[in-house]
Amino acid sequence: MEDTLTEKLTFKDFQSDQEVRWCPGCDDYVILRSMLKALPEMDVKKEDIVFISGIGCSSRFPYYVDCYGMHGIHGRAAAIASGVKLANNNLSVWMITGDGDSLAIGGNHFIHLLRRNLDINVILFNNEIYGLTKGQFSPTSVIGQKTKSSPYGNTQPPFQPGELAIGAQARFFARIGGNTPKEMSQLFIDAQKFKGTSLIEVMQNCVIFNDGCFTSITDKDVKEDQQIFLEHGKPMIFGKEHNKGLVLNGLKLEVVTIGENGITENDILVHDAKCEDPTLHQMLVRMSHPVAVGIIRSFEDLTFEERELELTKEVRKKSKFTKVDELFFSGDTYEVK
């Protein structure tokens, strides 16, 4: 990563020779294409990029990108990726995971990755269902959702991934609809630039087992009224007419209309993604109308590997040992003559 790239790579350079095997119409194709478009724009050498995944539909992703990759075991991508990053800090490490992989079986690794803040980019494909095992409810399935393992309706309250993540001290959280490739590509580039664990939740439609689960938020016709695309430093304005905005009413976010009841643009909240205090970020994550997309939180902090490297440097400076023989022959040794 240290020297600049001599040749500009393209979409095709990052395509692997493997046939993509997701169901026709799956949002996973959109995510893959967005990634293949973003990768050449990242100023990172191809051989320095590693994709690590767990198990699930999303986790086939590494096979389709011509970088280094490992398709791991269920739920453990975060731990595998952490090992890769700790072994070689120069690598750009991407973790590909789903709502089952990271929020159920791999929940423990997921929260600890966020807490430690390794410089790893995580893409969470959230389709609110188990796809690869053919349609059971997941930790993000809504109450009442009928699935193969909840024929009378789901009774387990769902996680809001962003809420869980920020609770686990995520420094970077973004959310995006699975049908908006351009914005998604840009988020991938932003995640790569961000130093620390960047989590991007993609609201991903599963055409087979949970078709239309995000339609009311992501459909072209409703998108502008149902989503607010947040940008750091900009007022929280949305809507087809670009006249809706968010204000704080006590401890609640409230939607107001600019021009009504004396509200002007100056009354609208300005998004501060970079502040350390996550209170407002949590409120934005939990908001159901409109659904916040874009970078909701992006607070720069020391990464785990930076802390480790710094400490190692200090220990090295003070240590009298550079070779193991010096350790073995030091201290309480004695001679037998």
Place this chain on the structure above:
Amino acid sequence: MIIEKINGAGKVAKEVDAVVMRFVGDSGDGMQLTGTQFTDTSAMFGNDVATFPNYPSEIRAPQGSLYGVSGFQVHIGSVEISTPGDDLDLLVAMNPAALKTNISALKPGHMVIIDKDSFNEKNLEKAEYKSNPLEDGSLSNYKVIEVDMTSLTKEAVKGLTLDTKSIVRSKNMFALGMVYWMYNRDMNYTLDFFAKKFKYNPEVAESNARVLKAGYYYAETLELIPVAYKVAPSKMPKGTYRILNGNTATAWGFLAAAEKSGLELFLGSYPITPATDILHELVKHKHFGVKAFQAEDEIAGITSAIGAAFAGDLAITTTSGPGLALKSEAINLALMVELPLVIVDVQRGGPSTGLPTKTEQSDLLQALFGRNGESPVIVIAASTPADCFDYAYEAARLAVEFMTPVILLTDGYIANGSEPWKVKSINDMPVINVKKLDKSRESWHPYDRDVKTLARNWVIPGTKGFEHRIGGLEKDKITGNVSYNPENHEHMTHIRAEKVKGVENFIPELTADYAAEGDLLVVGWGGTFGSLHSAVKQMHNEGFKVGHAHFNYINPMPKNTLEVFSRFKKIVVCEINLGQLSFVLRSKYQGVEFHQYNKIQGLPFSVSDLVNQFKNILNS
């Protein structure tokens, strides 16, 4: 006031080859420290030593309780010492519970030193004594030395401003001082230790030093205790030595392997008794570039290590039985992606949580077979505290040269036990051939194999032109791409098995010690080496034709195993389990008759029991 009650033998000073002693007290009484200090001092004096710490899993069990007793046994000798010994020549008991749980191990007529101050009504009751053993004659077979140790300790530190609790805590040093005088040991090593350890707390250093000296001079000036035994320095091979326990030796073996191979060492681990000390040791060595990562759980311990192996580090994970169970899925991932990885299992009593602080050899079948699918893994075992160094090194060498996971089995007994280690330089260690490929080739595939070892190349991220994907799905035999082809799966299953089987061509042959052929072959594996070795040696000296074959390589086994077996009339397999190696041997070597001797009490074998068993088998 000391009251001596002398019964039976043992008053006259005499020179003996070896002495076994045990320090026992409450788990907060500092018995481990007392034992370690006596061990180190004796080693410096030139004795061969072996130790056996035996402690409860509670950190500070209720004071005075029977289950809170913590002990440290040490065997010192002017001759070769292979075990911490069976029966005791000396017992130091700091309270009634300690006396009650340990007195049966003391040889009749031998000495027990007791802190009389602790024999109050409350403690006697906690130890479930109906009458005071110091008064009821139940100790009449032993030589009992009653010392008002707590009061004498308080007396010794008069003038210092320490609180009573800290003062009483140093009474173990009074006992140590007495034993130093009895065995004519120098106090300087321990005095230096205090000065270093309590550098920033000179008052504590001073009080410990005073109490140690008080115990020493107490034993000397009153001359009430005869110097019963003298143990001369032993005749060990010339060289530089140090006292090492098995867990430290394991950690150091990996340090050596990393430096020799030019790889950086990565440890992914989650604390678990009795393996945690390996983590404790490796986290100290950041100056060697060691990346010791305390993960969120056992699974993250191993999977982070797999990630580190993918990225090119010498990757290891350390655990004990329950943790090995949690890691089994990930071991198969390492096996499938054919990356080097060492899994250390410091075995303890099982199943489930079992006996966390006690030893056992009952994870052998788990290590060999405890995974889904056809899952051949190299399994090796260390056999003494010091040779944990060699087998950790060997595990790393095999993992890297064969690009496969290796399970290293040690156990609580050798992990916590210590013995002299003739210090090795990494210049003395075998070369480790790293399979990394970093120069472009015309034709390269991720699953191309070395014709001799069947190992694939190790191509790490960052290597230009070799970008590839690996994973837990079945791989095409050449490209490594996902393959569901039936013939390919069969081929790959065979290749993975053959690769591990082929390791037999790169490991030493099995040997039989004491007799190349004869009436009885004693077979063991791992941490029972010392006891079996001592028992066979004793019988050999008595004229029996008994040999000892000990397995360090269990999968694969040495090629000449059957040939060694065939040279003996009878074979007995001895294990601290219900017969797991026997099970394996019976299935591999059908037609050979295997006798068994098994013990499963969380304790090592006793040499005298072994000798009796072997004689019974010979006579049957």
